[in-house]
Each structure stands twice: as C-alpha cells, then as structure tokens.
Amino acid sequence: MELINLDSLANQNHRPIKTETENKVDDQKPRWPLNNGSSNLGDWLRHRGREVNGTPRGYSPLSWNRSTPITPICPRPLPCRSPPKCIQMERHVIRPPPISPPPDRLPLNDGEAHIMRREMWMNVFSHLTHRDLCVCMRVCKAWNRWCCDKRLWKHINLNRCKSITPLMLSGIIRRQPVALDLSWTNISKKQLSWLINRLPGLRVLLLSGCSWVAVSALCTSSCPLLRTLDVQWVEGLKDAQMRDLLSPPTDNRPGQLDNRSKLRNVEDLRLAGLDITDTSLRLIIHYMPLLSKLDLSYCNHVTDQSVNILTAAGTTTRDSLTDINLSVCNRVTDQSLTYFKRCGSICHIDLRYCKQVTKEGCDQFIAEMSVSVQFELIEEKLLQKIS
Numbered sequence: 145m146e147l148i149n150l151d152s153l154a155n156q157n158h159r160p161i162k163t164e165t166e167n168k169v170d171d172q173k174p175r176w177p178l179n180n181g182s183s184n185l186g187d188w189l190r191h192r193g194r195e196v197n198g199t200p201r202g203y204s205p206l207s208w209n210r211s212t213p214i215t216p217i218c219p220r221p222l223p224c225r226s227p228p229k230c231i232q233m234e235r236h237v238i239r240p241p242p243i244s245p246p247p248d249r250l251p252l253n254d255g256e257a258h259i260m261r262r263e264m265w266m267n268v269f270s271h272l273t274h275r276d277l278c279v280c281m282r283v284c285k286a287w288n289r290w291c292c293d294k295r296l297w298k299h300i301n302l303n304r305c306k307s308i309t310p311l312m313l314s315g316i317i318r319r320q321p322v323a324l325d326l327s328w329t330n331i332s333k334k335q336l337s338w339l340i341n342r343l344p345g346l347r348v349l350l351l352s353g354c355s356w357v358a359v360s361a362l363c364t365s366s367c368p369l370l371r372t373l374d375v376q377w378v379e380g381l382k383d384a385q386m387r388d389l390l391s392p393p394t395d396n397r398p399g400q401l402d403n404r405s406k407l408r409n410v411e412d413l414r415l416a417g418l419d420i421t422d423t424s425l426r427l428i429i430h431y432m433p434l435l436s437k438l439d440l441s442y443c444n445h446v447t448d449q450s451v452n453i454l455t456a457a458g459t460t461t462r463d464s465l466t467d468i469n470l471s472v473c474n475r476v477t478d479q480s481l482t483y484f485k486r487c488g489s490i491c492h493i494d495l496r497y498c499k500q501v502t503k504e505g506c507d508q509f510i511a512e513m514s515v516s517v518q519f520e521l522i523e524e525k526l527l528q529k530i531s
Contacts (some may be wrong), residue, residue, distance in 0.1 A: 160269040219515040250286050262290060269296055294320040301325040308335055323348035326422040336361040340368055348372040356380035365393040367406040377415040386424040405431040414439040421445045425453050433460040437467040446473045451480040455487055475496060479507030485513065501525055
C-alpha cells in the first residue's frame with residue numbers, strides 16, 4: 145500500500161495537525177480527582193474554570209463551554225475539605241441466639257473436643273442461678289453462647305432495680321424470656337415499648353408500682369398476647385386508663401383487620417390498690433373472656449354490687465373465675481358470699497381484713513355449698529375449695 149505523508153494531508157485540508165509533542169504536554173497537566181482525599185472540590189472547580197492558555201473563564205453548573213461568567217444570586221460557601229459523615233441513629237437490631245449454636249462440643253487447647261456434649265452442659269447450667277450463669281459466660285465463647293440460651297432465662301426478675309439501662313434491655317432481648325418482672329422500677333414508656341415490640345413470646349409481665357405513662361406502652365398493637373398482667377399500685381391508673389388498656393389498639397398497620405383487644409388472653413389480672421370502679425369491671429368482663437384469677441385487694445370502690453356484676457348471668461367471669469382476692473375491701477359484706485354461689489368454678493375466695501365480712505357469714509357459705517362443693521376456712525375469712 146502507498147504510505148500517506150502527514151504534511152501533504154495537512155496541506156490538502158489546510159488545517160494544522162496536532163503533533164505528538166503537544167499531546168505529551170497536555171498529558172502532563174495536573175489532574176484534579178473529585179474525591180474526599182487530598183483534593184479540594186473548590187480547587188477542582190476553579191481549575192475547570194480556566195482556559196487552556198491560562199486565562200480564567202466563567203463557570204456554570206449547566207455547561208462547561210459558556211464563556212461569559214454567571215454571577216450567583218446568593219454565593220454558596222465552598223465545602224469543607226472532608227464533608228461531615230452522616231450521623232446514623234441506633235437501630236437496636238438485636239437478634240436472639242439460635243437454639244443450637246455451634247459448636248456442639250467444647251473445643252480444648254490441644255485441638256480436641258470435650259467429651260461432654262452441649263446438651264449435657266445445658267443440664268448442668270439449668271441448676272445455676274442467673275448470677276452464676278453470668279459468671280460462666282465469661283469463661284469462653286462457647287459458654288457465652290450456651291449460657292445465653294433462652295431455655296435458661298424463662299423468668300427474668302428485675303424487681304426494684306434502681307435503674308434500667310440500655311445494656312439490660314439488650315440482654316433481655318437476647319434471652320427472650322417468657323416471664324419478666326419490672327415491678328417498682330423506673331422504666332420509661334420508650335423503654336417498655338422497645339421491649340414488648342421485640343418479645344413476641346412474652347406471656348407474664350409484672351409492672352406493679354410503675355407509672356401509668358410507662359404502662360401505657362401496652363396500648364399499642366405491638367403488645368404481646370399476655371397470660372398474666374400485674375399492674376398493682378400503678379399511679380394514675382383509673383377507669384379511663386383501664387379503657388385505653390383493654391380496648392383494641394388504634395395504631396394497627398394498613399390492612400390489619402384484627403379489632404380484638406391485645407389482652408384478650410389474660411387469665412391472671414392483678415389490680416390491687418387501684419382507684420377503679422364497676423366501670424372497669426364491666427370492661428374486664430367484655431374484653432377478657434378467659435379471666436380466671438382476679439386480684440382486687442385494697443380497691444376501695446369495690447362493693448357487693450361489684451361482685452354481683454362479676455357473677456351475673458351471661459358474664460364470662462361467672463364460669464371462668466376460679467380465684468378472687470378482695471382482701472381489705474372495706475365495702476364488701478356477707479352479701480357478696482351469696483353471689484359467689486353462682487360461680488361454678490370458684491376455688492379460692494380471699495376476704496381477709498374486710499371489716500364487714502363476718503365469720504358467721506363464711507360458715508353459712510360453707511354449709512350451703514357443702515351440698516355440691518366442699519369449702520374450708522384456711523385462715524379467718526379465707527375460703528378454699530377442698531380438692
């Protein structure tokens with residue numbers, strides 16, 4: 145093939161040809177990478193705003209080829225050398241340990257495995273207290289995971305703990321207890337909401353002595369299906385609050401059509417020392433069809449009429465109620481014992497320290513019930529069914 149001369153080609157087109165030397169010079173120009181390293185965004189923009197021959201040109205974010213400078217209406221300050229990192233909120237993603245975490249045997253220093261399998265160790269750990277388990281968790285990684293098994297932490301007791309810390313909350317979530325005692329603690333509503341939203345298997349919750357603000361966390365759709373609820377001596381818990389607690393939650397997610405109360409499975413309800421009236425008892429009958437144990441001790445507004453409401457025809461408590469505590473209810477009289485005769489499943493009636501209940505009234509109740517069911521006086525005004 146015939147070689148083409150570059151000079152002749154340039155003369156034909158009447159245009160200068162860029163030589164290799166100029167390309168090398170162009171390659172030697174300083175580069176301005178756009179990153180968070182040592183380069184500055186402002187310097188990079190200023191470099192892009194200059195012509196090839198060194199004369200400055202205007203910079204517009206809409207085009208790199210504009211020749212006339214554009215004066216911004218409100219000049220922006222140049223960004224700092226390294227932009228601040230985005231502050232990420234704590235997500236509290238805590239997953240409970242698996243049921244059978246590896247390894248199945250305890251690894252030893254010589255590379256061998258201990259002769260005892262994990263389940264045998266679990267039998268040993270089951271005889272230890274929670275304090276001893278916390279000590280065992282410091283021995284090694286395997287014991288740390290084994291001792292955190294939820295089968296060893298079915299019941300967690302923080303009764304009268306001075307302060308509930310985030311570390312405690314995280315530890316509770318890891319262990320997934322069935323029963324949790326937070327009585328007489330300063331737990332907040334935010335903390336309790338965070339807990340119950342991550343404890344779907346919780347069945348027993350004791351909150352006696354806490355504030356109503358904290359207890360109101362149970363009014364949400366994230367409340368687990370409890371079997372036992374203790375709200376004794378909760379400050380500020382009255383009839384209006386009982387309505388909020390027992391009514392179906394109003395924060396259901398879109399498409400969630402369950403309009404039942406989240407406390408519909410409660411079998412044991414403890415309301416000692418609350419300032420509630422018969423209005424709350426009607427709500428209990430309506431929303432708790434499985435209720436079998438009810439503690440109304442120290443409730444000054446409970447009367448014979450209250451017992452009449454609980455044992456009336458057509459109520460669920462008439463057939464389901466087995467234990468009732470009315471001790472120190474000074475407005476209850478011997479008349480309430482005649483109402484308890486309607487209950488076919490009643491086994492335990494506590495009327496101790498009720499000033500208007502007499503021993504004669506208790507003896508008459510035992511005599512009249514002896515035709516079908518045998519009762520006895522364990523203590524004064526404490527009636528119990530003879531099995």
